[in-house]
Amino acid sequence: xxxxxxxxxxxxxxxxxxxxxxxxxxPSNDPERFSCVHKIYGSSNVGxxxxxxxxxxxxxxxxxxxxxxxxxxQDPVYGCVGIISLLYQQIHSAENQLAxxxxxxxxxxxxxxxxx
Amino acid sequence: xxxxxxxxxxxxxxxxxxxxxxxxxxPSNDPERFSCVHKIYGSSNVGxxxxxxxxxxxxxxxxxxxxxxxxxxQDPVYGCVGIISLLYQQIHSAENQLAxxxxxxxxxxxxxxxxx
Numbered sequence: 001x002x003x004x005x006x007x008x009x010x011x012x013x014x015x016x017x018x019x020x021x022x023x024x025x026x027p028s029n030d031p032e033r034f035s036c037v038h039k040i041y042g043s044s045n046v047g048x049x050x051x052x053x054x055x056x057x058x059x060x061x062x063x064x065x066x067x068x069x070x071x072x073x074q075d076p077v078y079g080c081v082g083i084i085s086l087l088y089q090q091i092h093s094a095e096n097q098l099a100x101x102x103x104x105x106x107x108x109x110x111x112x113x114x115x116x
Numbered sequence: 117x118x119x120x121x122x123x124x125x126x127x128x129x130x131x132x133x134x135x136x137x138x139x140x141x142x143p144s145n146d147p148e149r150f151s152c153v154h155k156i157y158g159s160s161n162v163g164x165x166x167x168x169x170x171x172x173x174x175x176x177x178x179x180x181x182x183x184x185x186x187x188x189x190q191d192p193v194y195g196c197v198g199i200i201s202l203l204y205q206q207i208h209s210a211e212n213q214l215a216x217x218x219x220x221x222x223x224x225x226x227x228x229x230x231x232x
Contacts, residue, residue, distance in 0.1 A: 044158075045158055049156075068188075077176050094207060094214060
């Protein structure tokens with residue numbers, strides 16, 4: 001971190017080390033990003049989870065952790081699982097519509113008066 | 117907990133208090149359930165998150181936390197967000213199929229030879 005500490009080190013009121021595990025993924029101009037993951041996972045767990053991954057996968061993991069943490073802050077009961085349930089309902093509804101529409105086509109196709 | 121400690125207190129090697137925040141949701145016969153949430157969120161965060169909710173919502177929250185923790189253990193980069201992305205792809209594909217099928221019906225319907 002050239003310009004001072006990353007948002008994690010600011011939040012944790014510590015010096016930002018050169019090899020800080022957080023700094024590439026928690027820039028100083030976005031303090032809310034770190035405070036979310038800290039609130040839900042704890043900074044030590046976030047650091048551990050990132051550390052266990054190869055460097056090229058850490059940015060994606062940090063993004064997903066932030067997304068999940070924000071979901072849980074917004075919906076403290078269902079978190080991300082609330083979104084997953086909604087999406088399953090949407091898929092179910094789209095599949096039902098598709099089945100109905102295909103059945104409609106099938107009826108049209110067997111209609112003897114039908115000709116291309 | 118009548119029969120000894122809940123799985124959280126067993127894991128944390130502590131006495132299970134009568135008002136244990138974990139015991140209704142982490143039975144002693146399912147140690148994996150607690151170890152997952154402990155690994156991802158830390159037991160203290162899990163306890164805090166449950167405590168902040170009205171009692172009737174805690175079971176759902178514990179289930180969702182377990183689901184999310186298992187997702188993250190299975191997929192340490194994308195976690196639940198990986199499932200959400202897959203579901204969005206499925207919805208997109210179902211919607212495309214539906215649009216194509218509706219277009220097909222529209223073509224049939226305008227066909228002058230078509231009669232019910």
